[in-house]
Amino acid sequence: MAIFRVTPAHDPSIQIEFEIPIKGRQNPLFFTVPKIQYFPVEKSKEFYDWLSGKNEPQPENGEPLEPVRRSGRDIVLKMLSLHVSAKDYATLEKLTDGELGQIDTHWENESKTPVGESSASSDT
Numbered sequence: 001m002a003i004f005r006v007t008p009a010h011d012p013s014i015q016i017e018f019e020i021p022i023k024g025r026q027n028p029l030f031f032t033v034p035k036i037q038y039f040p041v042e043k044s045k046e047f048y049d050w051l052s053g054k055n056e057p058q059p060e061n062g063e064p065l066e067p068v069r070r071s072g073r074d075i076v077l078k079m080l081s082l083h084v085s086a087k088d089y090a091t092l093e094k095l096t097d098g099e100l101g102q103i104d105t106h107w108e109n110e111s112k113t114p115v116g117e118s119s120a121s122s123d124t
Contacts (some may be wrong), residue, residue, distance in 0.1 A: 004124045007115045009038040016110045018103060022091060029091055033083040038112040050078055073097055076104045 007013060020029045039047070047056050053068030070078075077100065081089050092100075 009034060009040065011051070011115075013115055014038045016107060020092075020095070020099070020103075029088060031084050031088050032091075033069075033080070033107060035113075036107065039082070047078060047082060051075070072104070073100055076100045079107075 014035050015032045016035060017032050018030065051068075051070060056068060077089075077093055080098055080103070081094050082093065095103075
């Protein structure tokens with residue numbers, strides 16, 4: 001029987017590359033993030049704790065807080081903050097909702113592509 005080789009999270013096929021032209025800069029911003037299901041465990045935990053509001057200050061009277069509501073923009077930016085440098089994040093947080101939406105859609109779609117396969121390139 002053949003051995004099944006698991007693709008490690010650091011494998012280049014797991015990484016998704018982005019290029020974003022930035023107004024006023026000669027060079028675009030380049031960054032790489034892992035497919036969503038390959039987030040390191042500690043980063044996934046940090047994200048879900050943030051998303052659920054688990055780390056939000058609790059009222060002293062013990063009453064439960066209203067559920068935390070996060071915008072799509074906030075969610076994408078939080079996910080990015082877990083994988084890019086502070087310098088790159090400072091640039092990314094200035095992007096429009098439309099630009100962040102494109103990042104989110106591409107990231108999600110690429111994350112659905114089976115390991116070892118690549119999605120159709122948009123520059124053909």
